[in-house]
Amino acid sequence: MIIDRFFNSNKLNEEDSFEDVQNSEKPIRSIVKAISWRIIGTLDTMVISWIITGELAIALSIGSIEVVTKMVLYYGHERIWNLIKWRK
Numbered sequence: 001m002i003i004d005r006f007f008n009s010n011k012l013n014e015e016d017s018f019e020d021v022q023n024s025e026k027p028i029r030s031i032v033k034a035i036s037w038r039i040i041g042t043l044d045t046m047v048i049s050w051i052i053t054g055e056l057a058i059a060l061s062i063g064s065i066e067v068v069t070k071m072v073l074y075y076g077h078e079r080i081w082n083l084i085k086w087r088k
Contacts, residue, residue: 030078
């Protein structure tokens with residue numbers, strides 16, 4: 001059921017009320033939030049990596065790998081939390 005709701009989050013389910021659907025965050029919003037947060041997070045990672053290693057090329061390498069993996073993880077995290085009704 002969680003997987004079905006993950007891929008069909010825009011479809012109404014019988015147990016969803018109108019208020020649940022209105023308050024639900026859409027996948028595109030999660031994507032935009034992930035991108036904006038990753039820009040900030042990646043810059044932070046690059047600066048820290050540069051300070052620790054003293055090598056700009058290594059810092060850029062670490063940041064470029066980290067940006068992709070953390071966007072995917074963040075998106076999944078957001079979508080799973082959106083399914084949890086706790087404190088909504």
